[in-house]
Amino acid sequence: MKVVNFDHASATPLLPEALAAMMPFLESEYGNPQSLHTLGQKPREAVDKAREQVARLLNAGSANRIVFTATASEASNLALKGLAQALKHKGRHIVVSAIEHQSVLEPARALAKLGFELTELGVDEHGLVSPDELDKALRVETILVSIQHASNEIGTIQEIAALAKVAHEHGALFHSDGTAAVGRIPVDVQALGTDAYSFAAQSIYGPKGAAALYLRQGARPVSLVHGGIQEKGKRAGTENVPGIAAMGAAAEVAARELPEWSARMKALSDRLRQELPERLEHVVLTGHPDKRLPGHFSVCIEFVEGEAMLLFLNDQGFATASGSACTAKTLKASHVLLAIGLHVGKAQSSLVLTLGKDSTEEQVGRFIDVLPPIIERLRAMSPLYARFQKGEDPYETHDQSCHGDR
Amino acid sequence: MYSEKVMDHFRSPRNVGEIEDPDGVGEIGNPVCGDMMTFYVKVKDNVLTDVKFKTFGCGAAIAVSSMVSEMAIGKTVEQALAISNADVAKELGGLPPNKLHCSNLGADALHAAIRNYQEKRTDHPHPSLPLEAEGTERQKQETSPPGARSADSGDEK
Incomplete structure (x- = not known):
């Protein structure tokens, strides 16, 4: 029996365009994008192109705003832990919503164990976070707010632009996990006003193992993985070229369709x-x-x-x-x-x-x-x-x- | 995730329902935890002549209830009380480790129903069976009817 997938939040099939885009880098073009020699050229171009494609999907303004990671969980971890580390001289208070995915809740709770203060903000019966409630929860020492764009469990879409504005009024940065939203609703990170935004290639029928974190200019998380200059030092390690190329191709299709x-x-x-x-x-x-x-x-x-x-x-x-x-x-x-x-x-x-x-x-x-x-x-x-x-x-x-x- | 035998009992659970005039009822688990079982037993001459259940719960919980009911019917009260959680899991061809607790519920619910039967007997002893007759001697007598006995020993093999 052919299985009908009504669980796309768990896995999406791969777009043919994404598969075609990754194949050369699984076959002949196996080079390392960081190599100066010829083998590195096509892979480097593929990663650059994908960065442009993903930036366009989110209206990020510039390809420089995109950091590739392996998973959306990693992207959110980089946003939470990386930004908290970078901003800890300004304050130690973090706010997340009570209905975040585990990949936001758990790093936030891990930070709380490391001496940060955490507020888990409640939601109404529809799962909405109130900008007024957020306003009340913010303090002088609040450095970071993380509220998902939409819920993979109940489908509710948050008023991100209003929430980000409140966070900014209090001098805090704003991250949003967009894994459930991208590929279902238009996402314009500049209009939303988020400082960081994570999502996975899977959200747009790309492969597993590729994801991205948008970072507004000036949002500079401390890397979770040190040891190389890849992703401008925000994520060391040889790039997953096939996955990234496929994510770029999927982003282009998604932007169009x-x-x-x-x-x-x-x-x-x-x-x-x-x-x-x-x-x-x-x-x-x-x-x-x-x-x-x-x-x-x-x-x-x-x-x-x-x-x-x-x-x-x-x-x-x-x-x-x-x-x-x-x-x-x-x-x-x-x-x-x-x-x-x-x-x-x-x-x-x-x-x-x-x-x-x-x-x-x-x-x-x-x-x-x-x-x-x-x-x-x-x-x-x-x-x-x-x-x-x-x-x-x-x-x-x-x-x-x-x-x-x- | 589940063995074929578990899936079979889940898809076609045996002995679902309530017994109208049960000799014992036992309830284990609660909706807050995600599974709850109610077992009903009918006892004649110390033998479980009928066992039925209703279960709110996952695939394992339903399969375990079905298997427990099947294992218990025809057994003496003592034999049924001896059915262990491990026996049920084994009979089902194993359960995933995080579902083993479901098998605990099954045997517990059956035992609760039997204890309820025993308590009722103690509270309102059968006129022809004086209280002092309760015990192994009387049970031996009660389990002697040849029909029940043979069905029982057949089950054990």
Whole structure:
């Protein structure tokens, strides 16, 4: 059975243009971009070209503003740890939102252990960070604010321009993790006013192993990897030429095709938001109703557990994701769902679909037909549903400790 | 991620449901943690004649519930209480390490239902079975019916 990928947040297929762009550097053009001899020439040109292409996609102003990394996690780590190190003489306070991806939350918490002060800013029930709340959280000694552009879990798009403005008014730099946003909505880093912005080649149907950090002029993080002059000293190590060349090619395609991708994905996710609640009772749509990513659908389907849904959907040929504790390797329910105030019992029932540019009406229609019988089946064996039907509180618990904690 | 046997029990779980007039009910886990199991047992002459369950949880939790119910039916109360978490995981052909806790829930929920049955008996002893008869001697007598006995020993092999 052909798998329908409704989990593009985990992996996207490679654009043919990206594959074509990387092939020469896996074959004959294996040289090192830093070499002065002939072998280094084509690889060097490829990296330069890709930097231009990525800069254009983000409207970065200049190719010099782009640093290539291996992953978006690395890019965000460089922004967080690198900028905190560089600015620690000015202050030691950092602000992040409570719904950041782990690749922002964990470096921020690691910095807190190293003597920085961390504020994790709450969000409203739609997952929005309020500029006013940010304003209140900022202090004289705040050096850095990091708030994601959009959530890969609930699809909410933040008001980045307003948030960055608030940070700047207090003299703090502003980083945004754009991994979920790039490839779904237009991104203009100059209009957003961010000092740093990270995203992965995977966001735009490029290969794994390539990503980028945009840095506004003057934002100079201390490198995490020392030992060479690559990436202007901000990231030592021989460049991943095939990956970077492919990321550049993907950026060029994305810059051209994004309006069409967005419109198509938005129509499909709007249909899911419209039709699934008509087909299923007791569902909670998560994330912002309007300020949301095209192609993103997130929901909690009460009384059934996420992984069980995911396995049955996989049997039907649909690759999907969930923020339930059982699907997470950590066995903890999604911190994002808890941060928007969802009951932890309901968070176990999360289902997240991230469609892609090639998703079709037919696939979505089939999904809408396939899901209700799965839910019916799981509810029929769910003691929570039985409690609910008897008029009892389905989420009542006597014991708050979890076996996962033991 | 899961073995074929786990997937089979997940896809076609045995003994799902509630028993209308159960002799014992046991509930383990809670929705906050992401899995909860309710087990129902019917006991006749000290033998588990029927076991049913309802489970909210992941694939492993559902498969474990199904397997536990299958292992328990036809066993004596003592044999069912001896079913260990490790037995269940083994019978399922193994579970991923981070899912082993699910197998703990399965046996625990069954044992909770049996203990509930035992408590009920202590509270309201059967008129024909005086309390002092509780114990191994009486259990031996109770498990003697040939039908139950043979089904049981067949299971054990």
